[in-house]
Amino acid sequence: MGEMSDTGRLVLLGAPLGNSADASARFREVLATADVVAAEDTRRLTRLARDLDVTVPGRIISYFEGNEERRTPELVDVLAAGYLVALVTDGGMPSVSDPGYRLVRAALDAGVPVTAAPGPSAVTTALALSGLPSDRFCFEGFLPRTPAARRSRLRALAAEARTLVLFEAPHRIGAALADLAAAFGPDRPAALCRELTKTYEEVVRRPLGELARWAAEEEPRGEITLVVGGAPEVAAERPDDDTLRAAVAAREAAGLTRRDAITEVAAEFGLRRREVYTVVHA
CATH class of the missing domain: 3.40.1010.10 (Tetrapyrrole methylase, N-terminal domain)
Known part of the structure; x- marks a missing residue:
């Protein structure tokens, strides 16, 4: 040395x-x-x-x-x-x-x-090549190896709004894509990136259902990075005034002050505190 x-x-x-x-x-x-x-x-x-x-x-x-x-x-x-x-x-x-x-x-x-x-970095390289939103993303590494644990993890990730980046072994990619399509829906956009920067680099951009069928037929080999679009954001409907009053009253009955009850209800429904206050005191 x-x-x-x-x-x-x-x-x-x-x-x-x-x-x-x-x-x-x-x-x-x-x-x-x-x-x-x-x-x-x-x-x-x-x-x-x-x-x-x-x-x-x-x-x-x-x-x-x-x-x-x-x-x-x-x-x-x-x-x-x-x-x-x-x-x-x-x-x-x-x-x-x-x-x-x-x-x-x-x-x-x-x-x-x-x-x-x-x-x-395979993570950022695949993300950039995927054509999926890259302003916010989440790296999950390798999924669990056993089917039951993998499906449990995917159920927990199904509502994730950020783009997901995953690694997967070639001999498990078919089963993983089938489980992804089942958990996230077959129409969720995705990109399978294999052999990045190598001679046989390939990026297959398809919805999860189609990608799962493609992988079952093609049996892709090599180093695989998978990019999956995030869950579409669904705008929550504003509850009616009676629901808001009932929610505040239930918290007061449980021992919260009215001020704290209003604060909690506003946070739960994504509303401004002033809006809930006005409804309760109308």
Whole structure:
């Protein structure tokens, strides 16, 4: 390893999703200067460095789901000793549905500076290519693997108004899309993005019902990111005056002051407090 500094530093490297040309200049610089490179797949990192014509002088160690609990304290010791550690996963930003969160948390708890050389992200790339609203979105990562747990999660998400971004494994995508269509309705717009930035990149934009049928026939392979439109917002009807008075009276009977009862009822029905006050005192 290189010469120690007073304080070590952890750098999270945003790795290319597939096209090595997407690696940033900082990505190359950190690879070429880090004392230790913790990689999700050391062979994949070695191939990427070769494609980038970058020599990695530091020690390369594996850091993946199966060993991150054991490796994290070892890497924190290296950081505490003053060395530069780079963390890289197979694609995208570490800790986003990839190894890394545990190490980031441990480094911060040890008082070690953490920074990033940001790069490609399957989440935002798929969102931008989907053609669906991107001003507000929610990332759900991988859905539960078992059908019952997956359907339960989707029922909870059915009313989410923000665009959803999901990861899914190829062998589960057909079942996941069928469950999505059942939970969200077959007409909900969606986009299946596969092999982003790679030679066979494909974005299929169809309603969930059609997309589920397409996936059953085509059996898509490769890295898949799914983008699903949010639930349409339904304007609630304003309750009539008698309903508002009854709601306030029920809360008063339960022990609330009239002021607090009016405040609660206004919040429940999305009304201004003054409007409920006027109705109650009419």
